[in-house]
Amino acid sequence: MAGDKTKKTRSASTKSRSLTVSLQASGFTATLLVLIVTAVVVLSPSLQVLAEQRQHIAQLRADLEETDREVVALEDQLERWSDRAFVETQARSRLMFVYPGDITYLVLDDLPGEVDGESVAVSDEIQVASGDWREALFASYLVAATTNATPVGDVFQEPEPGVEPLIPGPQSGPEQAPQGLGE
Numbered sequence: 186m187a188g189d190k191t192k193k194t195r196s197a198s199t200k201s202r203s204l205t206v207s208l209q210a211s212g213f214t215a216t217l218l219v220l221i222v223t224a225v226v227v228l229s230p231s232l233q234v235l236a237e238q239r240q241h242i243a244q245l246r247a248d249l250e251e252t253d254r255e256v257v258a259l260e261d262q263l264e265r266w267s268d269r270a271f272v273e274t275q276a277r278s279r280l281m282f283v284y285p286g287d288i289t290y291l292v293l294d295d296l297p298g299e300v301d302g303e304s305v306a307v308s309d310e311i312q313v314a315s316g317d318w319r320e321a322l323f324a325s326y327l328v329a330a331t332t333n334a335t336p337v338g339d340v341f342q343e344p345e346p347g348v349e350p351l352i353p354g355p356q357s358g359p360e361q362a363p364q365g366l367g368e
Contacts, residue, residue: 265271276282
């Protein structure tokens with residue numbers, strides 16, 4: 186029986202030691218976890234700033250590369266403008282400059298438009314306009330300058346009744362002409 190007691194004592198002391206080691210291990214684990222959480226909390230703002238700075242640096246590098254490409258393109262364009270033949274070509278095409286004695290032809294509607302299946306027949310006869318174009322132009326000018334109609338979209342509204350034009354138009358007779366304008 187004495188041997189039984191020693192076994193029980195050993196097993197009880199072994200259990201208490203394993204419990205103590207287990208508590209020490211879990212205490213160490215808890216301390217380690219607290220240290221890790223504290224480190225994450227302390228370092229996370231710094232890591233966030235670091236990530237933002239790296240992103241900003243990458244954006245600045247991309248902007249720098251784009252600016253470098255623009256500088257190269259502008260240097261190429263400057264080199265082209267230093268060539269006398271290029272400047273002459275640009276002056277002739279953009280500003281329509283010519284040398285004395287040159288004959289310039291200006292082509293209107295040189296772009297191909299919609300081609301209809303029907304072609305319009307061109308008349309071989311000379312057509313004479315009826316009426317004097319100068320009188321028609323002057324009458325058109327007077328009507329446009331003296332109308333009281335107000336534009337609404339593409340259509341003109343008639344003036345209010347009772348409002349007389351300042352200068353008589355083609356519809357008004359000589360009895361309505363103001364003093365000093367007509368005879």
